[in-house]
Amino acid sequence: MTPTLPRRPLIVDTTLREGEQFAAAHFSPEQKLRLARALDAFGVEYLEHTSPVASPGSERDLRALVGLGLSARVVTHVRCHEDDVRRALDCGADGVNLLFGTSAVLREASHGRSVEGLLADALAAIRLAQNAGVEVRFSCEDAFRTETADLLRVYTAVDACGVDRVGVADTVGVATPREVERLVGTVRAAVRCDIEFHGHNDGGCAVANAAAAFEAGATHLNVTVLGIGERNGIAPLSGLIARLYLSNPALVGAYDLAALPALDALVAEMVGVNIPFNACITGETAFTHKAGLHTNAVLREPRAYEALDPGVFGRERHLLSGSRLTGRHAVA
Amino acid sequence: MTPTLPRRPLIVDTTLREGEQFAAAHFSPEQKLRLARALDAFGVEYLEHTSPVASPGSERDLRALVGLGLSARVVTHVRCHEDDVRRALDCGADGVNLLFGTSAVLREASHGRSVEGLLADALAAIRLAQNAGVEVRFSCEDAFRTETADLLRVYTAVDACGVDRVGVADTVGVATPREVERLVGTVRAAVRCDIEFHGHNDGGCAVANAAAAFEAGATHLNVTVLGIGERNGIAPLSGLIARLYLSNPALVGAYDLAALPALDALVAEMVGVNIPFNACITGETAFTHKAGLHTNAVLREPRAYEALDPGVFGRERHLLSGSRLTGRHAVA
Numbered sequence: 001m002t003p004t005l006p007r008r009p010l011i012v013d014t015t016l017r018e019g020e021q022f023a024a025a026h027f028s029p030e031q032k033l034r035l036a037r038a039l040d041a042f043g044v045e046y047l048e049h050t051s052p053v054a055s056p057g058s059e060r061d062l063r064a065l066v067g068l069g070l071s072a073r074v075v076t077h078v079r080c081h082e083d084d085v086r087r088a089l090d091c092g093a094d095g096v097n098l099l100f101g102t103s104a105v106l107r108e109a110s111h112g113r114s115v116e117g118l119l120a121d122a123l124a125a126i127r128l129a130q131n132a133g134v135e136v137r138f139s140c141e142d143a144f145r146t147e148t149a150d151l152l153r154v155y156t157a158v159d160a161c162g163v164d165r166v167g168v169a170d171t172v173g174v175a176t177p178r179e180v181e182r183l184v185g186t187v188r189a190a191v192r193c194d195i196e197f198h199g200h201n202d203g204g205c206a207v208a209n210a211a212a213a214f215e216a217g218a219t220h221l222n223v224t225v226l227g228i229g230e231r232n233g234i235a236p237l238s239g240l241i242a243r244l245y246l247s248n249p250a251l252v253g254a255y256d257l258a259a260l261p262a263l264d265a266l267v268a269e270m271v272g273v274n275i276p277f278n279a280c281i282t283g284e285t286a287f288t289h290k291a292g293l294h295t296n297a298v299l300r301e302p303r304a305y306e307a308l309d310p311g312v313f314g315r316e317r318h319l320l321s322g323s324r325l326t327g328r329h330a331v332a
Numbered sequence: 333m334t335p336t337l338p339r340r341p342l343i344v345d346t347t348l349r350e351g352e353q354f355a356a357a358h359f360s361p362e363q364k365l366r367l368a369r370a371l372d373a374f375g376v377e378y379l380e381h382t383s384p385v386a387s388p389g390s391e392r393d394l395r396a397l398v399g400l401g402l403s404a405r406v407v408t409h410v411r412c413h414e415d416d417v418r419r420a421l422d423c424g425a426d427g428v429n430l431l432f433g434t435s436a437v438l439r440e441a442s443h444g445r446s447v448e449g450l451l452a453d454a455l456a457a458i459r460l461a462q463n464a465g466v467e468v469r470f471s472c473e474d475a476f477r478t479e480t481a482d483l484l485r486v487y488t489a490v491d492a493c494g495v496d497r498v499g500v501a502d503t504v505g506v507a508t509p510r511e512v513e514r515l516v517g518t519v520r521a522a523v524r525c526d527i528e529f530h531g532h533n534d535g536g537c538a539v540a541n542a543a544a545a546f547e548a549g550a551t552h553l554n555v556t557v558l559g560i561g562e563r564n565g566i567a568p569l570s571g572l573i574a575r576l577y578l579s580n581p582a583l584v585g586a587y588d589l590a591a592l593p594a595l596d597a598l599v600a601e602m603v604g605v606n607i608p609f610n611a612c613i614t615g616e617t618a619f620t621h622k623a624g625l626h627t628n629a630v631l632r633e634p635r636a637y638e639a640l641d642p643g644v645f646g647r648e649r650h651l652l653s654g655s656r657l658t659g660r661h662a663v664a
């Protein structure tokens with residue numbers, strides 16, 4: 001008998017969509033393909049790309065991405081417009097990630113439309129994509145500032161229409177893990193399809209929120225490499241991997257974990273930022289021990305002050321010595 | 333009648349102790365005092381300093397810090413040794429932050445002592461500090477890898493002895509917000525004294541964990557400026573402020589929020605790191621909007637894509653234009 005594997009989340013990397021919305025990101029066509037190959041080799045299950053309607057360059061790059069024939073499924077963001085869906089299908093995308101903004105503030109400040117009107121557009125776009133046989137995801141932007149009744153009306157309608165997945169987006173980064181658990185749990189109880197979570201980091205909880213969404217029943221989690229995205233971004237791939245690994249290494253057993261440092265370095269170089277010193281796993285000092293009490297114990301038993309084994313992630317342990325906090329009689 | 337104020341956490345900034353354990357930190361005496369003054373002006377309630385027993389420099393700097401006569405209380409980390417407590421008292425600290433490692437792995441790899449033996453030392457150290465009239469905190473290091481029965485035995489014993497506060501430390505950054513809520517809630521039900529939380533960021537959840545600790549009853553939260561500390565650090569001050577502000581601005585009404593950017597910049601410069609691009613509030617692009625759908629909506633109503641008002645935090649909003657994602661017919 002084969003042992004039962006734990007339920008594990010599928011990773012939707014959106015560096016080529018959300019990441020492109022990071023202020024400093026200006027990916028060239030070659031950079032996009034290089035990054036896509038690296039993410040595919042790492043093992044993410046999905047790559048999300050900017051809508052082909054956004055610009056001629058976006059369409060060209062999406063076609064090239066599809067042409068790579070990667071193992072990862074290539075999905076593209078699109079508005080709930082039939083023309084946009086047709087363009088996505090024509091580009092050969094494996095799936096369309098539809099969305100609209102359901103909160104009152106987005107309805108008033110962004111598109112000026114009612115939930116009913118948008119839902120009608122969404123259902124038409126969904127059917128078009130379904131008829132072409134591609135995967136269909138429909139997401140409510142700004143879900144955490146939307147009336148729960150509106151959310152459930154929309155999610156149950158698209159679920160009844162047979163979408164593969166609904167998305168719950170914390171667009172402005174306001175949710176706490178507890179709120180994510182509550183809302184994803186509510187959606188879980190209301191729909192039969194899969195559930196995707198996308199969370200921004202304005203409140204510093206993007207990683208915790210993604211992990212909480214998984215615990216509450218989400219099947220697909222959005223990340224970008226380094227967490228780049230609008231404003232201060234979303235959940236970083238390395239952070240999510242660290243959190244899931246700590247809970248159960250089997251949750252991330254499908255990925256080439258030792259490739260994370262090179263992946264983060266690649267994107268840092270492409271967009272011209274440093275890997276944050278406090279990045280999980282890939283931060284420069286993530287496996288450096290300084291206080292003497294720590295270094296002395298780690299020499300005997302690394303697990304004393306290490307929950308993650310650096311070797312698993314292609315990193316090395318460093319023990320500093322000679323600071324005023326170290327030495328034989330270390331007390332700090 | 334005055335309106336009831338919400339329960340709010342007190343901030344224990346430990347940049348001068350945990351932060352000094354960051355690999356790249358080598359604070360000069362002048363830098364420590366400058367930083368202490370800036371944190372005091374910001375409004376943190378406590379400043380934690382490295383043990384005066386760690387080195388002659390640490391003792392000298394603690395005395396100088398006490399000599400500033402700040403509004404913030406100056407507390408110092410000390411081992412459960414009566415000599416260490418005497419030195420802390422002699423330096424004039426307002427309080428002692430005692431701790432010992434209670435997990436099996438720390439008992440074996442670090443100090444080799446039993447919980448009973450350590451508790452006897454702790455009680456003696458606690459009584460000594462109490463007799464001198466200073467504030468006493470006692471913390472269990474590595475609480476999340478410690479048997480709950482051992483934890484409760486220690487916490488209830490020191491609570492019965494009359495400590496002001498017990499500390500719950502996630503020393504290796506393994507806890508999830510849900511686990512923090514559970515453990516802090518258990519401790520809350522078992523002791524009468526205040527509760528402090530200190531959480532590392534190895535799993536990317538330091539901010540979420542600190543906020544969860546507060547929700548579950550913690551009264552004091554540990555941060556450092558930028559989150560600097562051992563390995564990839566602990567909860568950053570700016571991240572905790574962002575998270576608390578999003579939940580209720582009154583929780584952080586006592587602080588000079590507009591001073592955060594300068595505070596983060598000061599420490600970044602002192603330790604030679606960049607402010608992480610994804611830092612809450614103080615990250616370079618934390619208030620920059622790029623996608624056309626976002627910039628168009630934000631021009632009408634900033635709240636559309638902003639949960640935090642940059643002006644409150646001494647920052648400015650930036651709208652990028654001219655990228656392939658923007659323009660009049662923006663679809664991304």
Ligand SMILES: O=C(O)CCC(=O)C(=O)O
Nearest residue numbers: 099139141167169171198
């Ligand atoms: O398509 C989605 O689910 C997310 C869209 C987005 O980037 C957001 O709402 O922050």
Ligand SMILES: O=C(O)CCC(=O)C(=O)O
Nearest residue numbers: 431471473499501503530
């Ligand atoms: O004193 C404490 O509560 C925390 C000590 C520490 O830095 C840790 O356990 O990570």
Ligand SMILES: [Cu+2]
Nearest residue numbers: 018171198229
């Ligand atoms: Cu987003």
Ligand SMILES: [Cu+2]
Nearest residue numbers: 350503530561
């Ligand atoms: Cu610590």
